[in-house]
Amino acid sequence: MIRVAVADDQPLVRAGFGTLVAYAADLELVGDAANGEQAVALAVDVAPDVLLMDIRMPLLDGIEATRRITADPRCETVKVIILTTFDLDEYVYGALRAGASGFLLKDCTPEDLVAAIRVVAGGDALLAPSVTRRLIERFADSGPAARTDPTQLGLLTDREREVMGLVARGLSNAEIAERIHVSHATAKTHVGRILTKLAARDRAQLVMIAYETGLVTPGS
Numbered sequence: 001m002i003r004v005a006v007a008d009d010q011p012l013v014r015a016g017f018g019t020l021v022a023y024a025a026d027l028e029l030v031g032d033a034a035n036g037e038q039a040v041a042l043a044v045d046v047a048p049d050v051l052l053m054d055i056r057m058p059l060l061d062g063i064e065a066t067r068r069i070t071a072d073p074r075c076e077t078v079k080v081i082i083l084t085t086f087d088l089d090e091y092v093y094g095a096l097r098a099g100a101s102g103f104l105l106k107d108c109t110p111e112d113l114v115a116a117i118r119v120v121a122g123g124d125a126l127l128a129p130s131v132t133r134r135l136i137e138r139f140a141d142s143g144p145a146a147r148t149d150p151t152q153l154g155l156l157t158d159r160e161r162e163v164m165g166l167v168a169r170g171l172s173n174a175e176i177a178e179r180i181h182v183s184h185a186t187a188k189t190h191v192g193r194i195l196t197k198l199a200a201r202d203r204a205q206l207v208m209i210a211y212e213t214g215l216v217t218p219g220s
Contacts, residue, residue, distance in 0.1 A: 001026060001027070001028050002026055002027050002028065002049050002050060002117060002118065002121045003028050003030045003046075003047075003048045003049045003050075004021045004027050004028065004029055004030065004048055004049065004050050004051075004052065004117055005029070005030055005031045005032060005033070005039075005042055005043070005046060005048035005050075005051045005052070006018055006021075006029070006031075006032045006033070006051075006052045007032065007033040007034075007035075007036070007038070007039035007042070007051060007052065007053045007054060007057065007062065007065065008032075008033075008034070008052070008054040008057070008083065009034050009035055009054065009056075009057045009058055010054075011034075013054070013106075014032045014034070017052055017113070018032060020110050020113055020114065021114075021117070024114050026118070027114065027117060030046050030048050031045075031046045031048065034057075035057045035058045035059040035060060036057045036058075036059055036060025036061055036062060036064060036065035037059045037060045037065070039051065039053060039057075039060075039062070039065045039069070040060070040065050040068050040069055040072075043069045043072070043075045043078050044069075044072060044074050044075060047074070047075060047077060047078055048078060049077065049078070049079065049121045050078075050079050050080075050081060050117050050120055050121050051069070051078055051079070051080050051081070052081050052083055052104070052117075053065060053066055053080050053081065053082055053083060053100070054083045055082060055083065055084060055095065062082060062083075062095070063094045063095050063098050064098070066080045066082070066095060066098040066099055066100050067097075067098035067099065069099070070098060070099030070100075070201065071099070079101040079102075079120050079121065079123070079202065080099065080100045080101055081100070081101060081102045081103070081104050081116060081117070081120055082095045082100045082102070082103050082104070083104050083106055084103055084104070084105060084106070085105065085106055085107075096204055096205075096207060096208050097208060099201060099204075099205065100204055101120050101123075101201075101202045101203075101204050102116065102119070102120045102204060104116050123202055123203075150213040150214055150215075152198060152209075152213070153213055153215060155197045155198065156194060156197060156198075159180075159190065160190055160193060160194050160197070161215065162180065163176055163180070163187065163190040163191060163194065164194050164206055164209075164210055164215060165210060165215055165216050166179060166180075167191060167194075167203055167206050167207065167210070168206065168207045168210035168211065168215065168216045169216065170207075173187045173188045173191060174187075176190075176191075191203070191206075194206060
């Protein structure tokens with residue numbers, strides 16, 4: 001059972017997401033929050049597997065709430081999905097920096113919401129690869145200066161650097177396997193080794209490292 005929590009300042013949105021979660025046989029709603037401070041407290045108290053996080057909330061916005069959650073050892077297993085409106089939200093790069101594990105557009109279908117929760121809970125792929133590529137390429141070059149030491153890429157083999165570049169472009173394990181002509185299991189193994197070598201929380205953090213070290217650049 002995947003334990004899910006929702007953080008959004010709009011009661012109808014919280015109720016709607018909660019209803020969708022409740023109808024899925026393998027999902028369980030374990031709490032909700034109306035602002036960022038409540039979201040942090042909820043993550044600490046309940047430790048959901050996945051927390052759906054709105055960005056624009058009172059008291060504490062979703063980015064700062066995400067940053068506090070991912071930095072707290074008590075929330076080590078909590079994965080955050082940022083709820084965003086692509087045409088309006090210029091904070092996505094900051095959300096990735098804060099440790100978000102994926103993105104979800106608020107106009108997504110109920111089926112996409114449930115699938116996204118399952119994907120992120122499983123840690124197998126970055127959400128919505130096509131959307132992720134657009135978001136990253138739009139905002140990465142406007143983010144702060146690189147903070148990640150590029151020498152850490154020396155820990156990776158040439159093949160692992162190639163795979164990491166494909167992860168950063170939003171490709172799933174299946175797409176990576178097809179691109180480099182290996183099995184799905186082999187592609188997944190490569191990604192797992194990269195995560196371990198770079199001590200990365202998840203695939204979203206690999207994206208940040210790839211851009212901040214210059215392994216890939218927006219639009220490349």
